[in-house]
Amino acid sequence: xxxxxxxxxxxxxxxxxxxxxxxxxxxxxxxxxxxxxxxxxxxxxxxxxxxxxxxxxxxxxxxxxxxxxxxxxxxxxxxxxxxxxxxxxxxxxxxxxxxxxxxxxxxxxxxxxxxxxxxxxxxxxxxxxxxxxxxxxxxxxxxxxxxxxxxxxxxxxxxxxxxxxxxxxxxxxxxxxxxxxxxxxxxxxxxxxxxxxxxxxxxxxxxxxxxxxxxxxxxxxxxxxxxxxxxxxxxxxxxxxxxxxxxxxxxxxxxxxxxxxxxxxxxxxxxxxxxxxxxxxxxxxxxxxxxxxxxxxxxxxxxxxxxxxxxxxxxxxxxxxxxxxxxxxxxxxxxxxxxxxxxxxxxxxxxxxxxxxxxxxxxxxxxxxxxxxxxxxxxxxxxxxxxxxxxxxxxxxxxxxxxx
Numbered sequence: 001x002x003x004x005x006x007x008x009x010x011x012x013x014x015x016x017x018x019x020x021x022x023x024x025x026x027x028x029x030x031x032x033x034x035x036x037x038x039x040x041x042x043x044x045x046x047x048x049x050x051x052x053x054x055x056x057x058x059x060x061x062x063x064x065x066x067x068x069x070x071x072x073x074x075x076x077x078x079x080x081x082x083x084x085x086x087x088x089x090x091x092x093x094x095x096x097x098x099x100x101x102x103x104x105x106x107x108x109x110x111x112x113x114x115x116x117x118x119x120x121x122x123x124x125x126x127x128x129x130x131x132x133x134x135x136x137x138x139x140x141x142x143x144x145x146x147x148x149x150x151x152x153x154x155x156x157x158x159x160x161x162x163x164x165x166x167x168x169x170x171x172x173x174x175x176x177x178x179x180x181x182x183x184x185x186x187x188x189x190x191x192x193x194x195x196x197x198x199x200x201x202x203x204x205x206x207x208x209x210x211x212x213x214x215x216x217x218x219x220x221x222x223x224x225x226x227x228x229x230x231x232x233x234x235x236x237x238x239x240x241x242x243x244x245x246x247x248x249x250x251x252x253x254x255x256x257x258x259x260x261x262x263x264x265x266x267x268x269x270x271x272x273x274x275x276x277x278x279x280x281x282x283x284x285x286x287x288x289x290x291x292x293x294x295x296x297x298x299x300x301x302x303x304x305x306x307x308x309x310x311x312x313x314x315x316x317x318x319x320x321x322x323x324x325x326x327x328x329x330x331x332x333x334x335x336x337x338x339x340x341x342x343x344x345x346x347x348x349x350x351x352x353x354x355x356x357x358x359x360x361x362x363x364x365x366x367x368x369x370x371x372x373x374x375x376x377x378x379x380x381x382x383x384x385x386x387x388x389x390x391x392x393x394x395x396x397x398x399x400x401x402x403x404x
Contacts, residue, residue, distance in 0.1 A: 023082035029062065030086055034093040042094045042220075046365055049213065051220045053176070056100060060131015064090075067105030067129070068255075069113060074126030075104070080317035084262040088310070091266025092273075095369055096220045098266060099172070102259030104129045107137040107377075110252040111181055111197060115240035124179055124199060137256075138168035138182030138226050139249060153228060155184040155196065162233045164198065168226040174209045175222035178202050181252075182226070183245045195245035198237050206231040217368035218376075253377070254326055257334040260377045261313045264337030267366050267373070268306040271344040274363055275299060275351050282355075289351070298347040305340035312336055328390050328397045335383040342370040 037055065045051050059065065068083050069075020078086070083105060091098030103109065104125075112125045127133045144150040153166025164184045171180070180200045187194045200207060208227035215223065240248045276299060279290040289295050316333045319326040345367040349356040356363045374380045389395035 023078065023085075026063070026076070026078070026082065027085055027089055030064065030089045033059070033062065033064075034090055034097075038090070038093045038097055043359055043362070043365070045220050046096075047219075047359075049215075049219045050175070050222070051096065051100075055097075056131065056134070056176070059097070059100070063131075064101055065104045065129055065131040067101065067109075069105055069109060069125065069129040073113060073121055073129065075129040080258075080321040081314055084258060084265075084313050084317045087259055087262035088266040088269065088313075091263040092270040094220075095263040095267050095373070096218060098263045099221060099259070100134070102256070102262070103135065103137075103173075105255055106259045107139075107252045107256035108135040108181060110255045111137075111239060111248045112199070114251050115197070115244075115248050117236075119236070120199060120239065133178040134173055134176040136171055136173040136177035136180045136226075137252065138171045138180050140168060140170050142167060142169040142225070151183060151185055151195070152188070153182070153184040154188065155186060155198075157186075158232070160235050162196075162198065162235075162237065164200075164228045164231040164233065166228050168228075170212075170223055171226045172218075172221050172223045174211050174224050174226070180207075180226060181239065182228075183249060184228075186243065190243075192246040193243055195249070196242050197239035197245040197248040198233055199239050200228075200231060200233065200237065204231055204233070215372075217365075217370075217372035219368075250327075254320065254330045257330040257377050258313070258316050258320065258326075260373060261309070261316065261330070261333035261337040264334075264341040264370075264373055265306060265309045265313055267341040267370055268302065268309060268337070268344040271341070271348040271363060271366055272299065272302040272306055274361065275302065275348045278352055278355070278361075295351055298351055302344045302347055305344055309333075309337040309340045325397075328387060331378070331383040331386050334377055335380045335387070338370070338373040338380060341366075342374055345370040 037058065041052065041055065063076055066076030068078050068080055071077040087098045087102050090101050109125055109128055112120055116125060128135050141151050141153060143152065153164065155162045155164045166184060168182060179202060181197065182200060183195050183197050185194045186196060206229040208229060209224065210227065211222050211224035279295050280288060282289045312333045316326050316329045319329055345363060348363040349367050352361060352363055355361055386395065390397045
């Protein structure tokens with residue numbers, strides 16, 4: 001740890017010495033780190049489409065990636081409410097960094113935490129939660145999108161080995177991931193019961209990584225196609241039970257959607273704060289635009305949206321903290337918070353006018369990212385259908401107490 005990092009950490013922790021103040025301390029640490037270390041860089045690395053690796057390394061040394069992963073497995077053991085507040089705080093400055101904060105507790109790490117063997121947890125989860133390595137989750141496919149059960153990636157048994165063939169699309173962290181948690185079907189006619197989860201080390205022969213460039217949003221995170229060309233894996237690569245991949249995926253998905261929702265809240269709050277500041281200083285027709293009713297109306301909508309989204313995300317966090325499933329709640333939170341972020345960014349752009357197009361203001365980046373936030377972790381149209389089917393009794397909510 002550098003002297004500067006140690007100064008930040010020591011000052012923040014010293015401000016709240018109470019044993020129950022850890023959550024507040026990490027949030028203050030996150031706020032200060034975001035302001036001092038992330039904010040000056042984000043416009044440049046968004047344009048260059050690459051997050052500085054040393055920035056992630058500094059965050060790892062400060063413990064930002066530990067999340068809700070238990071301390072005995074290398075994490076911070078945060079409660080879920082503090083976890084989503086941490087993601088929100090970071091995402092106000094850069095929601096892509098918020099993605100990295102959520103991954104060890106979400107799509108990438110949750111499946112290993114829940115279904116991994118002690119050896120898999122030691123090899124992959126512990127260094128992931130400590131920021132020593134990064135991982136990726138390969139779920140989406142070129143043709144199946146949000147339809148996980150409709151995947152076309154398959155595997156065959158060769159003795160004790162498994163040979164995987166297929167492709168995954170729009171997979172993040174291609175440049176930094178040391179491993180990939182992915183899924184393949186033994187027999188597509190079996191539907192969900194034929195899916196198995198695997199952990200694939202980056203250097204496995206037959207694994208091809210092909211980044212997409214010049215994306216509309218989410219530019220700093222390296223996203224692309226993962227090609228599995230007869231990738232051969234031993235039995236130690238199976239995550240959970242053979243044929244149990246659907247349960248592995250769904251366990252990770254709920255935490256992943258919670259993280260997306262928290263990032264949406266952070267972006268909505270940032271749009272609100274920036275719009276308030278701009279409206280107070282911008283003068284038109286001889287007076288501050290803060291006095292215009294239309295501007296006040298937009299700020300009202302943004303404030304209500306951020307507040308209600310935050311409350312819904314907190315309710316999701318408390319539900320998951322209790323050990324219950326939250327299939328419908330996490331769909332609601334992901335859908336609603338990302339919609340709020342998109343509306344807030346659009347309203348912010350309208351208030352900023354031509355200034356919002358300039359790279360001097362971050363609302364343009366928020367506008368681009370918010371649109372993509374409505375698509376990742378399941379398109380919001382898919383979530384609307386899922387929520388509606390549950391309410392109509394056409395689909396089980398799955399929200400029952402976890403079995404110990």
